Amino acid sequence: MSVNRKLGFLFFILILSCQLSFAQKSKTQLQKEKQENLEKIAQAEKILSETKGKKQNTLGQLSALNQRIKTQEDLINSIRGEMYLLNDEIDENNAIIESLSKDLDQLKKEYAAMIYAASKASKGQNKLTFLFSAKSFNQLVMRYKYLEQYSAARKKQAEQITKVQEVLADQTTVIQSKVSEKNILLAENVQENKSLAELKKSQSSLVTNLQKQENKLKRDLEDRKNAVAKLDKLINDIIKAEIEKARIAEKSTIEASTKLASEFADNKTKLPWPVQGFVSQKFGKQNHPVLRGIVMNNTNINIQTKQNEKVKSIFSGIVSKVAFVDLVGNTVIISHGDYFTVYAGLRDVFIKTGDQVTIGQEIGTILTNKDGVSELKFAIHKSAAALDPMLWLAKN
Known part of the structure; x- marks a missing residue:
């Protein structure tokens, strides 16, 4: 060669x-x-x-x-x-x-x-x-x-x-x-x-x-369970009301709602995060990080973030409800056809029930609790079924 x-x-x-x-x-x-x-x-x-x-x-x-x-x-x-x-x-x-x-x-x-x-x-x-x-x-x-x-x-x-x-x-x-x-x-x-x-x-x-704080952690866990139960009831009641409203709605309204739901579904894995941070608790069942033998079941994900961070809508839709839940904070539920996104744990809210919101619109400021933790409870539902938000949000 x-x-x-x-x-x-x-x-x-x-x-x-x-x-x-x-x-x-x-x-x-x-x-x-x-x-x-x-x-x-x-x-x-x-x-x-x-x-x-x-x-x-x-x-x-x-x-x-x-x-x-x-x-x-x-x-x-x-x-x-x-x-x-x-x-x-x-x-x-x-x-x-x-x-x-x-x-x-x-x-x-x-x-x-x-x-x-x-x-x-x-x-x-x-x-x-x-x-x-x-x-x-x-x-x-x-x-x-x-x-x-x-x-x-x-x-x-x-x-x-x-x-x-x-x-x-x-x-x-x-x-x-x-x-x-x-x-x-x-x-x-x-x-x-x-x-x-x-x-x-x-x-x-x-x-x-x-x-060493096992008793306190168990009391806090029980309080959290009660607060989450109230939040889940609020979400389910709102969704039931929205489903009933859709059942008797005019044809044009139903068509617009169906179109919005289809667009929402088409953006699966591409939806923006509602707030910058990290997932501190995943969707579904998982072991308690400290207490042995205790399994938690989450219908949302918890996103821990910085103080005073703004929370944004992940998609265009209509505000179904703005409400306050004890030990959780202000909660916003937005409908996207038969899909619903839930933003719980807000200190301030910039929108009201019935408002139309756009993707990326600021809807409130995160609440910081007495322990200095700023955490958003974020959920996605299709009708009454809770979905894993991590399967819908873009890779962070």
Whole structure:
């Protein structure tokens, strides 16, 4: 295989291997993911600091700390992903450098052999002596062509040596840059792992303190169950009333409602979040984060956020009800045809029953409870059936 063809083949292998190695995520994707994780850490840190401000051990503080740990772990995974990618690139560059070095050695040997062969063929004579010592005109022409071709071949060989040397130097520079980049990431990884260890230590301490408050937690849980039961009854009563209203509505109203419901359904997995934050309690059944043997059943998701955050409508619709529920706060129910979205845990409300709202419209401000926790209870219903909002909202 010629050197030019071999160089081309090496570059093809380099490109191919870069596409295959860490195929699930590119370097750009990993760096973007890393930046997103840093932003989430800042948000989680802000929420956590607000819950710490009350100097109490609360479930809200534990949720914020758990989220902070999760974002820290995600950041570490992003850094490790970059490191794995760099390792692959360094290995590939080392392979190319090794191959190029072998090519360079071979080219130099071939070049030396050519010089030796030329010297031997002319028996130490200079070019003119070699030409004019020909025994015939034809031999003179043949010797001239031979010297011309040999000179061109030797020039080409020298050019190839220079070319390989340049490529080799470039690859060496690239690998030095990647090694430096990797060393920076290694230092970051060590530091972030130290932060993670401190966070987990705080988590363990907080859980231990909360476990000592078992009786208080059980009383709070019972109060929450009663409050949620009132909220669920309010939602069900409103939905029943809306269904009855739709049953006797005019044809044009029914058609508009059906169209709105269809548009809502078409946007499944693409709907915006009602507030920025993280899910502190998922939909459905799950174990209590501290009390053993206690299973909670959630008909909504809880989104923990920062103080004074504005809550927004996730889709266009009509406000079916604005009401206040003890231990929950103000609640807004918006109808989107036979779909309903519920926003509970508001301090202030900017809209009233019967208003038409648009997607992204601010409908109120989040309520912050006595423990410094700002949390929205968000639900989606289709008629009377509660749906998992996480299956409808866009990936956060």
